[in-house]
Amino acid sequence: MSAAPLGDSTQPFGRRTGSGQRLMGMGLRWAVLFTSAFTAQAAKIGDLTQTRWTEQAWRFVTLSDPVVRYACLGTLLLGISCGLLGSFLVVRRMALLGDALSHAVLPGVALGFLWNLEKDPLAIFIGALLAGLAGSATVSILTRTTRLKEDTALGMVLASFFGLGLCLMSMFQRLPTGNKSGIETFLFGQAAALGPGDIQVMGAVTLVVVGLLGLGYKEFLLVSFDPGFARVLALPTVWFERLLVMLLAFAVVSALQAVGVVLVSAMLIIPAATASLLTDRFHRMLVWSSCLGMISGLSGAFLSFLGTRLPTGPFMVLSASLLFALALLFSPRQGIVPRWYRQRSQRVRIERENTLKAIYQVLESDGFASETITVAALTARRRLALAAVEAEIRSLVAVEFATASGDRVALTPSGWQRACAIVRNHRLWELYLTHAAQIAPDHVHDDAEKIEHVLGEAMVRELERRLPRIDTDPHGRPIPSLPASMAGAHLGAGGAGDRPVGYGGRS
């Protein structure tokens, strides 16, 4: 049936325009901008088989013909409504309900076609809506009355309704008018087959979705993130959930013509998932998600317009997936690459600080008699291979914390200060644990070993204030204060060396 060229649908297009005008009469007049296109006989994508893709691209970019305008407007509307509702699905971990719902509408679409044997957007909308609601009701009844788990119930409803839909469609296609109706475009989507009637339905749906979500934003947010608290506040959570499923069915059904039954769920999930990687705030997620939905919708329509007989839905989904992959890799806070980079630089910093601490300890072991230490002594203290220690010394030299000559290493003033700070953090924390938490002195080292790298300046000052004396640690070694001259030089505050100054180890 997919072999039926789309060009065949030019004949029913005239009838479709008629039904569109009927709908106009029903008061949905917001698409008045496009009224001029009603009379123009729109060229279908099938007529364009002979043109080159550059011309096609030009036609798309200049929005010169009504098909393109309808396709663009439709995909934009779809991006908004799917993006908004998809965000709720993703944060509520109900992503696969969208999948089930979108497959379950197929019998409704077929029945909508049967209503008067032509592509009447309103009939299809109502049929699909009823089927979608029946599907989601079946899922909830199944999980309540049987031992079946939700995933099984979703899968069953999805596939059984879809099977029923395919049966009805195959019966419908035997009818003389069946093959010309364009019902196939509902499976994989064809934005170029959108007519004015479709645009009106989509516009109305988007308005309803945006309006209801705007009116009940606080309640929807509460019900989604903390249903228990919402119940305590005597909100009718069940009704809000039903309303959400209803809106979801609205959005799925209105997006069918452009994306197709099979991939609608992807347009719900992928932009919202991308948005959740980009921000932590729900209202920003809603905005991101609808923007991403619109971008992927438009680029999908554009790509499928370039060739002939290319379905729209898969291209939209691929654009959305590409954006998702970019966000997964490069999102500033959640992305894999930035996170990997942050972890790596932190690891490098901790290694560096450990080496500084080891140098300090070697210096301390001979009572600060000499300014320099040998690489061999450092290697013994760090318990690492010689090559690894030499690499660490090179990295210290590179950031000017140390100087190396031959087999001897010396700390620069800034390196010395940093080493003091780390050792000070370590010993202060040990002292705090033995003093305030009553932990035995031989149990505190491992904990301090970890926390010395992350104690911030505020925490160090708090420790200084709480501890009665801060001259020796629990093991009897002196706690270094920052050398007066250096502290003055580096912290820029005169006399800061009079009292012990600590600061965190952050680089």
Next chain:
Amino acid sequence: MTLIPEFQAHRVFVEPWTTELGSHGLMALVTFLVGVTCGLIGNFLILRRMALVGDAISHSVLPGIAVAFLITGSRGIGAMVLGAMVAAWLTHGLIELISRHSRLKQDAAIGIAFSTLFAIGVVLIAIFADKVDLDQDCVLNGELPMIPLEPPVRLGGWVLGPPPLLRLVGVLVVSLVLLVTFYKELLITSFDPGLAACLGIRVGAIHHGLMLWLAMVVVASFEAVGAILVIALLILPGATASLLTDRMVPRLAWTTVHAALSAISGMHLSVALDCSPAGATVVAGAGWFCVVWLLSPTEGLIPRAWCLRRGSVDSRLRSPELRQRNESP
């Protein structure tokens, strides 16, 4: 032509078993084989709450098959199975990657992974439509009606049947062998992965093996019933059986019964309504599920409602005052 053809009992109930045995009977046999093969593995998917991973894999084998076609230029079963297994592996890897390296949960990861791969498959098929011997319709509907038309394989004077039928028989045999060999491991890892790990069973290996087995089953069935209806045949028989019994072996037996019933009734339904045979099989399977849902002795809606109204013997036996009376003679 009307939507619903006139009902003729002879055409619907007798002819498929007599004159049309070569086509309709064969189609019923093929759907039965698909139903059993899918149902066996589907039982384990349901137990592991991986029904929707089955859904994901049945969608995402499509690009694997399409790429295998484009590379080899033929419909060799080897290339197809290999392509599908790679695709299944990729889906599994993508789901793990997304759910492990981001804040998204598994449901969103499943949705993203399979719809992306499915979209790639559809795009490949649409772009290389003239090179790939698959169309978008076949992806959804399967080519059940085409199977009887394929030239049968002959072996030394014996007519063995068309190639897809033989492939399905082969996959069923392999599935049965796998099931019998690894029954204990599958059962333990499904019910209690912790215990399985303690016993030295490699839970991860069994899981990956199950994925590959699923990919093989899905590829073989895909050709007959299409990508989306495979999920119905994966879940429906097992779900029906789980409402009838608690034990695994009877469950597998009920799975087979359900597959046979839905194959036969689906075939009659498709003859009666003259509609897509794969769709009709799924509708019939769903119908049998509904029957069991209503009437199952232990789980059914009607027996339970009846028991509640009468106050069941079981609940009366458990009631506190009866127990007290029994304990103090």
